[in-house]
Amino acid sequence: MKFPGVILILLQVHLSNGEDAHCSRYHYEEQTLAKIVRMEHRLEELEKRRDADCHCPDGWVTFQGSCYLFSQAEVNFLDAEVLCSQTGGHLVRVESEQENNFLKHYMKQLKNAHYWMGLSDMDQEGTFKWYGTNDVVSFTDWISGEPSNGGGTEHCVHFYHGHSYSWNDAQCNSLMKAVCEQKSK
Structure with a gap:
């Protein structure tokens, strides 16, 4: 699951309101979603590395x-x-x-x-x-x-x-x- 599109939509919707009080909350949400995306990427890399390290012959x-x-x-x-x-x-x-x-x-x-x-x-x-x-x-x-x-x-x-x-x-x-x-x- 990828979140970058969700981050942009949230930013556009919330920033278009022009409410400064909400900016810090949306900034926090943006940072949280960015962390999730980075963690997903790291997990994908670890899974690729694990699969590459654990190669078995066909049929095994x-x-x-x-x-x-x-x-x-x-x-x-x-x-x-x-x-x-x-x-x-x-x-x-x-x-x-x-x-x-x-x-x-x-x-x-x-x-x-x-x-x-x-x-x-x-x-x-x-x-x-x-x-x-x-x-x-x-x-x-x-x-x-x-x-x-x-x-x-x-x-x-x-x-x-x-x-x-x-x-x-x-x-x-x-x-x-x-x-x-x-x-x-």
């Missing part, structure tokens, strides 16, 4: 400095990591409630499916780390009763669509879609 979605790709192919956990690395990323590492909520909201808009994330306890049962790192998970969103390590064979984590995309452990050879992540460029 941006959120807080990261880019996300929601694969269509159903693959096992290790193949999901390979698929993500071939696109320049890795399986998603959910680091905050805000990021988790963003991902869950986005997946709810897609066709119901399970999605791999990059979390597993393959190295040590019950110690969940982000794949390819020694980083132990700090934020979690487990379904009640999970992780269960059902049958002693569930070591990889996915977003479970039947429970609003909360987290569940599953067998790593299960076939699911993947959420890939890379830092925006």
Whole structure:
């Protein structure tokens, strides 16, 4: 919304009355509207700069400095990591409630499916780390009763669509879609 035309109209109408008592009030209004215009311009510049700083490849979605790709192919956990690395990323590492909520909201808009994330306890049962790192998970969103390590064979984590995309452990050879992540460029 632009206000310069409004400022000119207000000045013309009020100054044409010739009332000096109203001049100071109109001068104040003019200054206020000018400040609003400057703030709008600054906001537009910041948004342009942010969008330029957060560039994601085509088909990827941006959120807080990261880019996300929601694969269509159903693959096992290790193949999901390979698929993500071939696109320049890795399986998603959910680091905050805000990021988790963003991902869950986005997946709810897609066709119901399970999605791999990059979390597993393959190295040590019950110690969940982000794949390819020694980083132990700090934020979690487990379904009640999970992780269960059902049958002693569930070591990889996915977003479970039947429970609003909360987290569940599953067998790593299960076939699911993947959420890939890379830092925006």
